[in-house]
Amino acid sequence: MGGWLLVACSDEGSDASQADRLRLLSATRADGHEHISSEGIRLFVTTADGASNPGTFTYDATQGWTTSSVTVRENTQYYFYGFWPADAASATSTISASAPELAGNYSKGADLTLYDLPPFSDKDICVVVGVKKVESTEPANAEHTTPTEGSYGFYAGMSGTNYVNLLMDHLYTQLQLQFCVDSEYYALRRIVVKKVSLTTSFGKTVNATVRLRAGNSAALKGAGLVDYEKGTSGPQTYALLKETDTPLDLVEAPAAGASTPAYSTVSPIYCPHRMLTNSGEYLSVETTYDVYTVTDAGEKGRLVRENCVALNKIQTNRDVQPGMRMKFTLTVEPTYLYVLADPDLDNPTVVVKSE
Numbered sequence: 543m544g545g546w547l548l549v550a551c552s553d554e555g556s557d558a559s560q561a562d563r564l565r566l567l568s569a570t571r572a573d574g575h576e577h578i579s580s581e582g583i584r585l586f587v588t589t590a591d592g593a594s595n596p597g598t599f600t601y602d603a604t605q606g607w608t609t610s611s612v613t614v615r616e617n618t619q620y621y622f623y624g625f626w627p628a629d630a631a632s633a634t635s636t637i638s639a640s641a642p643e644l645a646g647n648y649s650k651g652a653d654l655t656l657y658d659l660p661p662f663s664d665k666d667i668c669v670v671v672g673v674k675k676v677e678s679t680e681p682a683n684a685e686h687t688t689p690t691e692g693s694y695g696f697y698a699g700m701s702g703t704n705y706v707n708l709l710m711d712h713l714y715t716q717l718q719l720q721f722c723v724d725s726e727y728y729a730l731r732r733i734v735v736k737k738v739s740l741t742t743s744f745g746k747t748v749n750a751t752v753r754l755r756a757g758n759s760a761a762l763k764g765a766g767l768v769d770y771e772k773g774t775s776g777p778q779t780y781a782l783l784k785e786t787d788t789p790l791d792l793v794e795a796p797a798a799g800a801s802t803p804a805y806s807t808v809s810p811i812y813c814p815h816r817m818l819t820n821s822g823e824y825l826s827v828e829t830t831y832d833v834y835t836v837t838d839a840g841e842k843g844r845l846v847r848e849n850c851v852a853l854n855k856i857q858t859n860r861d862v863q864p865g866m867r868m869k870f871t872l873t874v875e876p877t878y879l880y881v882l883a884d885p886d887l888d889n890p891t892v893v894v895k896s897e
Contacts, residue, residue, distance in 0.1 A: 560616045561615055562701040562703075564597075564610055565610060567676055568707045570689075570708070570710065571668065571711070572709055572711040573711075578710060581628065583624055585670070588622075588652070589620060593639075597612030619696075621649055622670060622673045625654065625667065626710060630656070635654075635655060637653065653751055653752070654754060657773060659749065660747065662778070662811050665812065668713060669752050669754070671710065671711040675705075715812065718869045718870070719782065722796070722806065723793070723795060724875040730887060731835065733791075735783065736785055739827070740780045740856075741777055741778070744814070746776050747772075749770070751769045791842070792874060805871065818857065819860075825857065826855050827853075827854050829872065832849065852892035856870055868896065870894055871897065877891050
Protein backbone atom coordinates (compact mmCIF):
# COMPACT_ATOMS: atom_id res chain seq x y z
CA MET A 543 0.00 0.00 0.00
CA GLY A 544 2.87 2.34 0.86
CA GLY A 545 4.41 1.75 -2.58
CA TRP A 546 1.17 2.60 -4.38
CA LEU A 547 0.80 5.78 -2.38
CA LEU A 548 4.38 6.79 -3.17
CA VAL A 549 3.91 6.24 -6.92
CA ALA A 550 0.65 8.23 -7.01
CA CYS A 551 2.27 11.13 -5.20
CA SER A 552 5.25 11.08 -7.56
CA ASP A 553 3.03 11.20 -10.69
CA GLU A 554 1.04 14.15 -9.34
CA GLY A 555 4.24 16.07 -8.70
CA SER A 556 5.45 15.38 -12.24
CA ASP A 557 2.23 16.71 -13.79
CA ALA A 558 2.40 19.90 -11.74
CA SER A 559 6.00 20.55 -12.79
CA GLN A 560 4.93 20.59 -16.44
CA ALA A 561 2.63 23.57 -15.93
CA ASP A 562 4.28 26.98 -16.18
CA ARG A 563 2.85 30.45 -15.82
CA LEU A 564 3.00 32.31 -19.09
CA ARG A 565 4.62 35.73 -18.74
CA LEU A 566 4.01 38.69 -21.01
CA LEU A 567 6.96 40.95 -21.79
CA SER A 568 5.40 43.46 -24.18
CA ALA A 569 2.25 44.25 -26.13
CA THR A 570 2.78 46.49 -29.15
CA ARG A 571 0.37 48.10 -31.60
CA ALA A 572 0.91 47.07 -35.21
CA ASP A 573 1.18 50.64 -36.46
CA GLY A 574 3.73 52.93 -34.88
CA HIS A 575 5.08 50.25 -32.51
CA GLU A 576 3.44 51.95 -29.53
CA HIS A 577 3.54 49.85 -26.37
CA ILE A 578 0.32 49.13 -24.51
CA SER A 579 0.96 49.82 -20.85
CA SER A 580 -2.32 49.82 -18.96
CA GLU A 581 -5.45 47.82 -18.20
CA GLY A 582 -5.35 44.05 -18.85
CA ILE A 583 -5.30 41.66 -21.80
CA ARG A 584 -7.76 38.79 -22.18
CA LEU A 585 -6.10 35.78 -23.82
CA PHE A 586 -7.68 32.62 -25.25
CA VAL A 587 -5.24 29.70 -25.09
CA THR A 588 -5.94 26.96 -27.64
CA THR A 589 -4.36 23.85 -29.00
CA ALA A 590 -4.87 22.92 -32.65
CA ASP A 591 -8.08 20.99 -31.99
CA GLY A 592 -9.50 22.55 -28.86
CA ALA A 593 -9.81 25.68 -26.73
CA SER A 594 -9.01 26.01 -23.05
CA ASN A 595 -10.36 28.53 -20.60
CA PRO A 596 -9.24 32.12 -21.23
CA GLY A 597 -6.89 33.92 -18.88
CA THR A 598 -5.89 37.51 -18.21
CA PHE A 599 -2.63 39.44 -18.07
CA THR A 600 -2.68 42.38 -15.66
CA TYR A 601 -0.55 45.50 -15.70
CA ASP A 602 1.13 47.35 -12.84
CA ALA A 603 2.26 50.93 -13.39
CA THR A 604 5.58 50.38 -11.59
CA GLN A 605 6.38 46.78 -12.52
CA GLY A 606 4.79 46.41 -15.96
CA TRP A 607 3.05 43.17 -16.94
CA THR A 608 3.28 41.32 -13.68
CA THR A 609 0.59 38.70 -13.21
CA SER A 610 -1.08 36.16 -15.42
CA SER A 611 -3.79 33.57 -14.91
CA VAL A 612 -2.55 31.80 -18.06
CA THR A 613 -0.55 28.60 -17.72
CA VAL A 614 1.04 26.39 -20.38
CA ARG A 615 2.45 22.88 -20.30
CA GLU A 616 5.90 21.86 -21.43
CA ASN A 617 6.40 20.66 -25.00
CA THR A 618 2.91 21.66 -26.12
CA GLN A 619 1.94 23.67 -29.20
CA TYR A 620 -0.52 26.48 -28.50
CA TYR A 621 -2.29 29.22 -30.47
CA PHE A 622 -3.17 32.48 -28.73
CA TYR A 623 -5.99 34.89 -29.52
CA GLY A 624 -7.23 37.78 -27.43
CA PHE A 625 -8.12 41.44 -26.95
CA TRP A 626 -7.38 44.58 -24.94
CA PRO A 627 -8.64 45.97 -22.58
CA ALA A 628 -9.77 42.80 -20.86
CA ASP A 629 -12.96 44.43 -19.59
CA ALA A 630 -13.94 46.01 -22.93
CA ALA A 631 -16.19 43.06 -23.78
CA SER A 632 -18.36 40.66 -21.84
CA ALA A 633 -16.83 37.67 -20.08
CA THR A 634 -19.05 35.51 -22.33
CA SER A 635 -16.97 36.47 -25.39
CA THR A 636 -15.80 33.40 -27.28
CA ILE A 637 -13.57 32.02 -30.04
CA SER A 638 -14.44 29.42 -32.62
CA ALA A 639 -12.74 27.47 -35.41
CA SER A 640 -15.97 26.19 -36.91
CA ALA A 641 -15.70 28.21 -40.14
CA PRO A 642 -15.37 25.90 -43.18
CA GLU A 643 -11.88 27.13 -44.03
CA LEU A 644 -10.70 26.44 -40.46
CA ALA A 645 -12.35 23.01 -40.09
CA GLY A 646 -11.95 23.08 -36.32
CA ASN A 647 -8.19 23.69 -36.49
CA TYR A 648 -7.01 26.68 -34.42
CA SER A 649 -3.61 26.57 -36.11
CA LYS A 650 -5.34 28.05 -39.15
CA GLY A 651 -6.97 30.88 -37.22
CA ALA A 652 -10.10 31.65 -35.25
CA ASP A 653 -13.26 33.73 -35.23
CA LEU A 654 -13.18 35.91 -32.13
CA THR A 655 -16.63 37.12 -31.05
CA LEU A 656 -16.73 39.99 -28.58
CA TYR A 657 -20.06 40.66 -26.88
CA ASP A 658 -21.36 43.87 -25.32
CA LEU A 659 -18.69 46.23 -26.58
CA PRO A 660 -19.41 49.94 -26.08
CA PRO A 661 -20.47 51.82 -29.23
CA PHE A 662 -18.17 54.66 -28.13
CA SER A 663 -14.99 54.22 -26.12
CA ASP A 664 -12.17 56.44 -24.94
CA LYS A 665 -10.01 53.28 -25.10
CA ASP A 666 -8.39 52.24 -28.38
CA ILE A 667 -9.73 48.67 -28.24
CA CYS A 668 -7.31 46.21 -29.86
CA VAL A 669 -7.18 42.54 -30.87
CA VAL A 670 -4.15 40.22 -30.85
CA VAL A 671 -2.86 39.78 -34.43
CA GLY A 672 0.59 38.33 -33.73
CA VAL A 673 2.35 36.15 -31.15
CA LYS A 674 6.10 35.71 -30.55
CA LYS A 675 7.78 33.22 -28.21
CA VAL A 676 10.59 34.77 -26.15
CA GLU A 677 12.85 32.60 -24.00
CA SER A 678 14.46 35.17 -21.74
CA THR A 679 14.03 38.69 -20.42
CA GLU A 680 17.30 39.91 -21.93
CA PRO A 681 16.64 43.16 -23.86
CA ALA A 682 17.86 41.68 -27.13
CA ASN A 683 15.26 38.93 -26.88
CA ALA A 684 12.41 40.72 -25.17
CA GLU A 685 11.15 44.24 -25.90
CA HIS A 686 12.81 44.33 -29.32
CA THR A 687 11.34 41.07 -30.56
CA THR A 688 8.24 42.07 -32.50
CA PRO A 689 5.74 39.39 -33.52
CA THR A 690 4.77 38.89 -37.14
CA GLU A 691 1.18 39.67 -38.13
CA GLY A 692 -0.80 36.50 -38.70
CA SER A 693 1.47 34.34 -36.52
CA TYR A 694 -0.49 32.92 -33.55
CA GLY A 695 1.58 29.87 -32.62
CA PHE A 696 3.45 29.42 -29.33
CA TYR A 697 5.43 26.27 -28.48
CA ALA A 698 5.75 25.98 -24.71
CA GLY A 699 9.20 24.94 -23.51
CA MET A 700 10.65 24.16 -20.10
CA SER A 701 9.40 25.94 -17.03
CA GLY A 702 10.89 29.42 -16.73
CA THR A 703 11.36 29.91 -20.47
CA ASN A 704 7.81 30.77 -21.47
CA TYR A 705 7.71 34.47 -22.23
CA VAL A 706 5.58 36.01 -24.94
CA ASN A 707 5.31 39.27 -26.88
CA LEU A 708 1.96 40.22 -28.43
CA LEU A 709 1.18 42.35 -31.47
CA MET A 710 -2.15 44.19 -31.32
CA ASP A 711 -4.24 45.91 -33.98
CA HIS A 712 -7.06 48.44 -33.69
CA LEU A 713 -10.62 47.13 -33.67
CA TYR A 714 -12.27 50.56 -33.79
CA THR A 715 -11.81 53.70 -35.87
CA GLN A 716 -10.69 56.92 -34.22
CA LEU A 717 -13.13 59.80 -34.62
CA GLN A 718 -11.75 63.34 -34.20
CA LEU A 719 -14.05 66.38 -34.23
CA GLN A 720 -12.49 69.78 -34.84
CA PHE A 721 -14.29 73.12 -34.72
CA CYS A 722 -13.77 76.57 -36.22
CA VAL A 723 -15.71 79.70 -37.22
CA ASP A 724 -16.17 80.87 -40.79
CA SER A 725 -13.66 83.70 -41.46
CA GLU A 726 -16.25 86.34 -42.42
CA TYR A 727 -18.40 85.44 -39.46
CA TYR A 728 -15.40 85.44 -37.09
CA ALA A 729 -14.99 89.17 -37.79
CA LEU A 730 -18.50 89.72 -36.40
CA ARG A 731 -19.06 87.16 -33.67
CA ARG A 732 -17.25 84.83 -31.26
CA ILE A 733 -18.50 81.29 -30.58
CA VAL A 734 -18.05 79.34 -27.35
CA VAL A 735 -18.96 75.63 -27.45
CA LYS A 736 -20.25 74.33 -24.12
CA LYS A 737 -21.38 70.79 -24.89
CA VAL A 738 -20.75 68.18 -27.60
CA SER A 739 -22.63 64.87 -27.66
CA LEU A 740 -22.59 61.92 -30.06
CA THR A 741 -25.68 59.79 -30.66
CA THR A 742 -25.90 56.57 -32.67
CA SER A 743 -28.76 54.29 -33.63
CA PHE A 744 -26.38 51.33 -33.77
CA GLY A 745 -27.29 50.20 -30.27
CA LYS A 746 -26.42 50.58 -26.60
CA THR A 747 -23.93 47.75 -27.01
CA VAL A 748 -22.16 46.25 -30.02
CA ASN A 749 -21.10 42.70 -30.83
CA ALA A 750 -18.10 42.21 -33.09
CA THR A 751 -16.85 39.08 -34.85
CA VAL A 752 -13.21 39.28 -35.91
CA ARG A 753 -11.90 36.81 -38.49
CA LEU A 754 -8.29 36.08 -37.61
CA ARG A 755 -6.42 33.91 -40.09
CA ALA A 756 -2.89 32.51 -39.87
CA GLY A 757 -0.54 34.12 -42.37
CA ASN A 758 -2.75 37.16 -42.91
CA SER A 759 -0.35 40.12 -42.84
CA ALA A 760 -3.15 42.65 -43.42
CA ALA A 761 -4.24 42.32 -39.79
CA LEU A 762 -7.78 43.71 -39.44
CA LYS A 763 -7.74 45.77 -42.63
CA GLY A 764 -9.92 44.71 -45.52
CA ALA A 765 -13.51 43.87 -46.26
CA GLY A 766 -15.20 41.18 -44.21
CA LEU A 767 -12.53 40.80 -41.52
CA VAL A 768 -14.67 42.48 -38.86
CA ASP A 769 -18.47 42.19 -38.67
CA TYR A 770 -20.57 44.28 -36.29
CA GLU A 771 -24.10 43.76 -35.11
CA LYS A 772 -26.33 45.37 -32.50
CA GLY A 773 -26.09 44.01 -29.01
CA THR A 774 -28.54 45.75 -26.69
CA SER A 775 -30.83 47.76 -28.95
CA GLY A 776 -31.73 51.42 -28.63
CA PRO A 777 -29.92 54.70 -29.32
CA GLN A 778 -26.81 55.52 -27.33
CA THR A 779 -25.46 58.98 -26.47
CA TYR A 780 -21.90 59.81 -25.43
CA ALA A 781 -20.77 63.19 -24.07
CA LEU A 782 -17.53 64.29 -25.72
CA LEU A 783 -17.64 67.68 -24.00
CA LYS A 784 -19.69 68.04 -20.83
CA GLU A 785 -21.17 71.24 -19.43
CA THR A 786 -18.85 70.80 -16.45
CA ASP A 787 -15.78 70.76 -18.73
CA THR A 788 -13.84 73.82 -19.85
CA PRO A 789 -15.74 75.29 -22.84
CA LEU A 790 -14.14 75.70 -26.27
CA ASP A 791 -13.45 79.20 -27.57
CA LEU A 792 -13.57 78.53 -31.29
CA VAL A 793 -10.79 79.81 -33.54
CA GLU A 794 -11.10 81.32 -37.00
CA ALA A 795 -11.20 78.88 -39.91
CA PRO A 796 -7.68 78.47 -41.36
CA ALA A 797 -6.91 80.02 -44.70
CA ALA A 798 -7.02 77.72 -47.71
CA GLY A 799 -3.72 75.91 -48.12
CA ALA A 800 -2.46 76.77 -44.63
CA SER A 801 0.57 74.64 -43.84
CA THR A 802 -0.36 74.16 -40.18
CA PRO A 803 -4.12 74.72 -39.87
CA ALA A 804 -5.36 75.31 -36.32
CA TYR A 805 -8.69 74.15 -34.93
CA SER A 806 -10.45 73.87 -31.60
CA THR A 807 -10.71 70.16 -30.78
CA VAL A 808 -12.31 67.80 -28.31
CA SER A 809 -10.76 64.53 -27.16
CA PRO A 810 -10.87 61.81 -29.82
CA ILE A 811 -13.28 58.92 -29.43
CA TYR A 812 -13.25 55.38 -30.85
CA CYS A 813 -16.19 53.65 -32.50
CA PRO A 814 -16.92 50.82 -34.98
CA HIS A 815 -16.01 51.94 -38.49
CA ARG A 816 -19.42 50.89 -39.78
CA MET A 817 -21.02 53.72 -37.80
CA LEU A 818 -19.21 56.28 -39.98
CA THR A 819 -20.25 54.85 -43.34
CA ASN A 820 -23.51 54.78 -45.25
CA SER A 821 -24.72 51.59 -43.58
CA GLY A 822 -28.33 52.52 -42.82
CA GLU A 823 -27.47 53.56 -39.26
CA TYR A 824 -26.95 57.13 -38.15
CA LEU A 825 -24.27 58.89 -36.14
CA SER A 826 -25.01 62.48 -35.21
CA VAL A 827 -23.26 65.19 -33.22
CA GLU A 828 -25.18 67.73 -31.15
CA THR A 829 -23.30 70.96 -30.42
CA THR A 830 -24.46 73.48 -27.82
CA TYR A 831 -22.84 76.91 -28.01
CA ASP A 832 -23.14 80.61 -27.10
CA VAL A 833 -22.76 83.59 -29.43
CA TYR A 834 -20.87 86.75 -28.41
CA THR A 835 -20.22 90.09 -30.05
CA VAL A 836 -16.71 91.24 -30.93
CA THR A 837 -15.17 94.25 -29.19
CA ASP A 838 -13.23 96.97 -30.98
CA ALA A 839 -10.08 95.25 -29.75
CA GLY A 840 -11.16 92.01 -31.43
CA GLU A 841 -11.95 90.24 -28.17
CA LYS A 842 -15.06 88.37 -27.06
CA GLY A 843 -17.68 90.88 -26.04
CA ARG A 844 -21.33 90.74 -24.97
CA LEU A 845 -23.37 87.52 -24.88
CA VAL A 846 -26.14 87.89 -27.49
CA ARG A 847 -27.49 84.35 -27.83
CA GLU A 848 -27.22 81.51 -25.37
CA ASN A 849 -27.54 77.73 -25.76
CA CYS A 850 -27.78 77.51 -29.55
CA VAL A 851 -28.07 73.88 -30.60
CA ALA A 852 -26.90 72.41 -33.91
CA LEU A 853 -27.51 68.79 -34.93
CA ASN A 854 -25.29 67.34 -37.66
CA LYS A 855 -25.06 63.91 -39.24
CA ILE A 856 -21.58 62.39 -39.34
CA GLN A 857 -21.00 60.16 -42.33
CA THR A 858 -18.50 59.57 -45.12
CA ASN A 859 -18.41 57.74 -48.45
CA ARG A 860 -14.79 56.77 -47.88
CA ASP A 861 -13.76 53.15 -47.34
CA VAL A 862 -13.36 53.37 -43.57
CA GLN A 863 -11.42 50.55 -41.87
CA PRO A 864 -10.45 49.72 -38.27
CA GLY A 865 -7.46 51.76 -37.16
CA MET A 866 -8.16 54.70 -39.44
CA ARG A 867 -8.28 58.23 -38.02
CA MET A 868 -11.28 60.09 -39.37
CA LYS A 869 -11.44 63.86 -38.91
CA PHE A 870 -14.63 65.88 -39.27
CA THR A 871 -14.48 69.66 -39.29
CA LEU A 872 -17.52 71.50 -37.94
CA THR A 873 -17.61 75.13 -39.07
CA VAL A 874 -19.94 77.73 -37.59
CA GLU A 875 -21.43 79.91 -40.35
CA PRO A 876 -24.14 82.58 -40.55
CA THR A 877 -27.46 81.45 -41.96
CA TYR A 878 -27.94 84.36 -44.36
CA LEU A 879 -27.72 83.96 -48.11
CA TYR A 880 -27.58 87.49 -49.55
CA VAL A 881 -28.45 90.09 -46.92
CA LEU A 882 -27.04 90.05 -43.40
CA ALA A 883 -29.79 90.54 -40.81
CA ASP A 884 -29.51 90.57 -37.03
CA PRO A 885 -31.49 87.32 -36.53
CA ASP A 886 -29.15 85.57 -38.98
CA LEU A 887 -26.09 87.04 -37.34
CA ASP A 888 -26.96 85.78 -33.88
CA ASN A 889 -28.35 82.41 -34.94
CA PRO A 890 -25.60 80.75 -37.00
CA THR A 891 -25.59 77.16 -38.20
CA VAL A 892 -22.91 74.45 -38.22
CA VAL A 893 -21.73 72.59 -41.32
CA VAL A 894 -19.61 69.44 -41.43
CA LYS A 895 -16.80 68.40 -43.73
CA SER A 896 -14.89 65.13 -43.49
CA GLU A 897 -11.16 64.68 -44.04
